[in-house]
Amino acid sequence: MTTNGPDMPVIPSEEGKSLSVSMPEEFSWDETLHYLTRSPAECLHQVEGRTVYKLLEFQGEPGLVRLQEQGQGALELTFGEGAPRPSWPLSQAVSYIREWLDGDTDLRPFYRMAENDGLLGPLTRRYRGLRIIGAPDLFEALCWAVTGQQINLPFAYMLKRRLVESFGRSLEAGGRRHWLFPQPEELADVPAEALKALQFTGRKAEYLLGIARLMADGELSKEGLLALGFAEAERRLLAIRGIGAWTAHYAMMRCFRHPAAFPIGDAGLHNALKQQLGLDRKPTEEEIRRIFSPWSGWEAYAVFYLWRSLT
DNA sequence: ATCCAGGCTCCTG
DNA sequence: CAGGAGCATGGA
Known part of the structure; x- marks a missing residue:
């Protein structure tokens, strides 16, 4: 079995290709890195020096992207080295990154007011x-909020890590393993005992599984909530067991960017x-x-x- | 040891 | 309807 035979297609133009993610003038990479590195237990992105790696998924296919500052209010986006190249184009990740890092909000009115x-x-x-670092995935945002209810942050990060490493998919590259937050379908049929074994309380296990089932069944979705508007989305979230005022607003802040x-x-x-x-x-x-x-x-x-x- | 953690549900009175 | 117990664990 050859690893580098003449039949291996090589596309030089795709190698090392990078795209620029433009960010507003009021954007600080230092502050972004500060937030992204606030817990050593974080598993949904990796920071090495001033470089950020994050595993993304489009059309069911994971791909590792790398972010670095490019200067002039822009970030340089490339595929992570050493990882299988997804079939989706890098350009697909640009809008995700802008949403994640809040590149579309004009902060000037906020600063004038302050x-x-x-x-x-x-x-x-x-x-x-x-800027408000987002959690574009609604399931992730809700699970993270529920997980963090009434416990200290280091413990919450540990629980999240166990959840992700137990039920999420991953990909190894450059000697590191990168993780995707589990899909609702990947959690919906998990017994509550399995979550309790990770040190979730029985109550939180029920909350998380309930949310997973709602989303897996299509009864709760980001698109659906976005279509409702602020007050109605809040009401819909509050109707879900385990979601109170704090959790609803936290999710609206990190996921809907309200x-x-x-x-x-x-x-x-x-x-x-x-x-x-x-x-x-x-x-x-x-x-x-x-x-x-x-x-x-x-x-x-x-x-x-x-x-x-x-x- | 006691109190507090990026709260919520459910039960009282 | 306001108030409080219970949840369950870790860190200060």
């Missing part, structure tokens, strides 16, 4: 170019406000609403910048 704000002003200057999504009950948000405002206790929900009232329409970004202040 400019003279005593709380948000310093944060937007300190973390300028920070700038007015507002996970107001978030413990990290409370701690950030306490710290930024020098309070000796956490703010009440009423106080939070008052603090956020000037930022109407941009709550998700205000929350994201406040989260950033914690690390």
Whole structure:
């Protein structure tokens, strides 16, 4: 068996081909990397130095892409070296990356609004170019939110990793294994016991499987929710067992990129406000609403910048 | 040890 | 309908 016979097709023009992903001026690769590296247990992308690898899937076919900064507000996108080349074109990944890294939001109105704000002003200057890193896959966004309910973040990352490495597909390249988040179909028929063995609580196991079944059955989808609009999508999500206000808004923030999504009950948000405002206790929900009232329409970004202040 | 974690459901009164 | 117990584990 030959590995490099004359019948092996070689397409030089495809080798080393790269595409440019244009990003707005208000985009910071440093801030993006800071977010992407915040947990060593993260398994849905890999960061090596200032290079990001992520396994994507289109038409059921996985492909590894590599992202580097290109300068002039652009990223360089290539296929990851050492990985099987998918049949889909690299151009298919460009719009995904722009959505993932929030390249389509104009942050200038947010910055103008925050400019003279005593709380948000310093944060937007300190973390300028920070954008809401998305979770374009609805199932992933919901599972991640449910997983993170009421537990500390390191533990949540560990649970996610176990879930992904137990039920997701993967591909090895360059001595590293890259993972896809499981599809709803890949989780729908898993017994709750299997999730409990990964240290999910019995309750969370039920929540995750319930969401998986809804999506596998086509009763819940990103397209369907997008068609509903903000208020109706929220109502639909809240009707699902295991999804409360925090989870619904978290998903709308990370998956639907709704700038007015507002996970107001978030413990990290409370701690950030306490710290930024020098309070000796956490703010009440009423106080939070008052603090956020000037930022109407941009709550998700205000929350994201406040989260950033914690690390 | 005690309290808190990127909460939600379900049961009381 | 507000309030609180229970969930279950890890880190400070």
